[in-house]
Amino acid sequence: MTIIEKIIANHSKFDNVKPGDIVDIEIDARAARDFGGPNVVKHIEKNNLTIDDVNKTLFTFDTNPTGSDQKYAMNQQIIRVFARKHGIRIFDIDNGIGTHSLISEGYSYPGSTSLTTDSHANILGAIGSFGQGMGDKDIAAAFHTGKVWFKVPKSAKINLIGNRPANVTAKDIVLNLLNRFGANSLLSYSVEIYGEEVDKFTLDERITISSMGTEMGTIIILFTPNQEVMDYCNAATGRKLEPVVADADAEYAEVFDVDLSSFVPMVSLPGKPHDAVNIVQAKKTKIDSAFVGSCTNGRMEDMWAVANVLKGKKVAPGVVLKIVPTTNDIWDECLDEGLIKIFKNAGAMVSNAGCAGCAAGQVGQNGPGEITISTGNRNFPGKQGKGSVYLASPATVAASAVAGYITTYDDIPDEPAVFTEEEHEEKMKVAQEAETQSEQKSSVIEGRVWYIKEDNIDTDMIFHNRYLTITDINEMGQYTFDNLEGYEDFPTKAKPGDIVVTHKN
Template identity: 70%
Template sequence: ARVARDFGGPNVVKTLEEHGLDVDDVSRTFFTFDTNPTGSDQKYAVNQQIVRTYARKHGIKVFDINTGIGTHTLISEGLAWPGSTAVTTDSHANILGSIGAFGQGMGDIDIAVAFNKGKVWFKVPPSVKITFTGKRPANVTAKDIVLNLLHQFGANTLLGYSVEFYGEAVDDLTLDERITIASMGTEMGVIVLLFTPSDAIMQYCEKQTGHKLEKPAADPDATYEMEFTIDISTYVPMVSRPGKPHDTVDIDVARKTRIDSAFIGSCTNGRIEDMRTAARILKNRKVAPGVVLKIVPATDEIWLQCLEEGLIATFKKAGALLSNAGCAGCAAGQVGQNGPGEVTISTGNRNFPGKQGKGAVYLASPATVAASAIAGYITTEDDIPEIAADYSQQDLDGSNNKAIAKQKNVHEKPDVISGRVWVIKKDDIDTDMIFHNRYLQITDPKEMGQYIFDNLAGYEDFAKRVKPGDIVITGKNFGAGSSRQQAVDGFATLGVQAILAESFGAIYERNAINAAFPILTYKSLDALELKDGDVISVNFKTGEVIKLENAKSQHIEPFAEVQLEIYRNDGLF
């Protein structure tokens, strides 16, 4: 399957139409509207209608605003199955690893190629094997498992890998639990987290597809670049502290941190099991005074299950706000955003600065979020007070808180460039720091540059100070996060010639290469002793970097063959 969302979809349509390209196979091509399923934003509404019009013209199926999250829809509609491959503009396409399928998020250009050709190039990831031993503690949820994994591996230890899970504790995981874990592979930097499907999941997928399926499994003689054995009995309930999903701590560290709002939903924790857990804890209880609880099921099918099982009545009686199915706050297109000074506890997968608004966001399991909403502060379901904290009349000064098609260049593109450097010594600069999601409606590259880095602390005025010809040098996992092409195109608009990093987020790497924007990786540039304002030359073919002041040189990774070909062609098209 090849899929574009209401975010990204209009750019895919634009690319196809401007290049006069048709669609390879409409039976495998889909649009999903999940980032703004309320249709409440005028710019999103325009984009959605552009996509609908194109889809009607070409006979492409649209899962519209009444459907829910696209990756979940692919599973429930039988459009992805064990052993299958799907690409989408959703950076959490690796959710499909939950059923033993390969899903990869890609940028708009990649998906336009997939629509047109029915195929794309892949960088085959090396494999890692993780085996769990021991018995999972009763109070450790699937969300806690992945937060513990983030605590161990961080955001870039497994960057670019395909990770397989094994062990009795893994075999016992339900589909909903596997989806929770697989969905946060993006935050770990992996390409995909893969589960061998259980018999129950195989039966479910066979029912949804209407076909007998072969269970995918690793070869008996499979080899792995790295292997880890983890005793799951050592895992504890955890939360991610505001700012970084991988900044995870034992929940006791954050216990009794006051909250203003709570959110249950997202592609990570919007499943029916998550809804049932929340309802069980909320039943016959009330959300704390001054706290807002927002609940968004992942799909309309799950929403209807909540209705049939009486869960919605429980949510409403507890004082929660319930919205229709979709991505919610993660995509800035639905309920779930917060304001300056607001502290939110969320079941989402990201809490980058500004991702869900201008407040602070903790990440936790549905059980922890529901319990915290009742208490008025971060807590666990076994430690809910009889009388909730009441902040509704207090001074909220923050003192109580812890915590356009470009024309082809006719001239030959240079293999060697030189320019002034910006040395940004930061790892894990994500796409919300590069180009914040509040600007996602912008599709004209000429408008993008002014917003580059305006959400990166210390570099908010980068766009005003950068000069055409400059070169950015930064750390690990640059461009982590979402699939937005604007985070690449904005640099080109500013005239930045290249970005050198220790490593790049997988989707960002593809987006830059496909846009013919020069990116290169290095292991070390220490020998050059670079500082802001130094002038260097970079040879894309050989990887030689020269500091022009003293002719010191060092070699980094040169362009790969496919990258050089795309660069010289000034893009894929």
């Protein structure tokens, strides 16, 4: 069996499973965040459900770690009261991103299963663990029964052949893979990555790559843990663990040999993470802001990469650099190691740990006409604000912040770029037009069918993250497609029974 098949079998009543089987599986860690958590609480209380095992159940406050939004503050307090009543642990607003805490606190470990309301729970594939994001009703069921059903996915294997170029980071690797496979080629596959160089990948590097499995359309990207990962997880759990390894005769639906030595530093162009190109195609593009953080690139190795670029340098005039460590432990380590001082001396703004730019209202959002280079995992329109977002590695983001335009760490100019008066006026014009732009009419076919001619309609287009504080389903409908250009008026025109048809996803 493959890794995913073994993990599912180990958590079910079956000795063997195969793709297509629908299986009830035991969940080792059951978590809900501060946007999905209140609905989990509502489902449990409305249906008088009990908690199966409080020691395997937890809440994480990472989408609004500042508690600065009134609705978020209300939702967080709803969860706190519920958690106190049932003795459930909360990783509160001072903690950071929940999926990373699942690893560092030993809730998730090689061979384990975890569920959260986070769409990037498959980040746990970095340690050879099965993690999935699910809706609040599924999470409520897991809180109550300790189990969920799951359809065993097909598995694919990617062999990275050759030596890794010295200037290629983990973020560059996953962007090269996105360029190769796009958002649909591996749709609904469990992907395992192998290779001599892969065995050397650090935990932080594996996290970066696995965290963008969602953007590749995969169920999960799994790595076989190396000794570094096993040592880390043994320490986190306080026990000796055994990794789950695919059988030598495991059957894969697809096998790909990919030349790692051909990989180059990359950026994703605004709008689509898989629209990744050689960075030379975007070089010299002037930027307004830069962001380092997210569940993809806010780890300690990422912080060091940024510090090594910024030390002794200044952020370009007119550019804002925002840095958000993934967890409070990483924030503290940055402080202890002197990195916070380096960041501040360079002119960066450092915020407390959390999801940051991926959640509306937090550090990392941008405005109309603003060009941002970010270490995040998504740059769909509206995801990180109303501006344009390029995705890149931490070193590239830091170098670009110093240069004032997109560049690599080994090509930072002696003098930063500055905006001309004409460029300032053009940006002001874009921002003003965004304020007054009238709504566009939608394209409707025969009354009852809405045909949206777009691939990969993501959750932020359907229901934008700025509305995640709304937990009453009766209020949600008015914001449907609010972030999908040309369909902002959908809620006012849709009728009961209408069907929405889109392109592939």
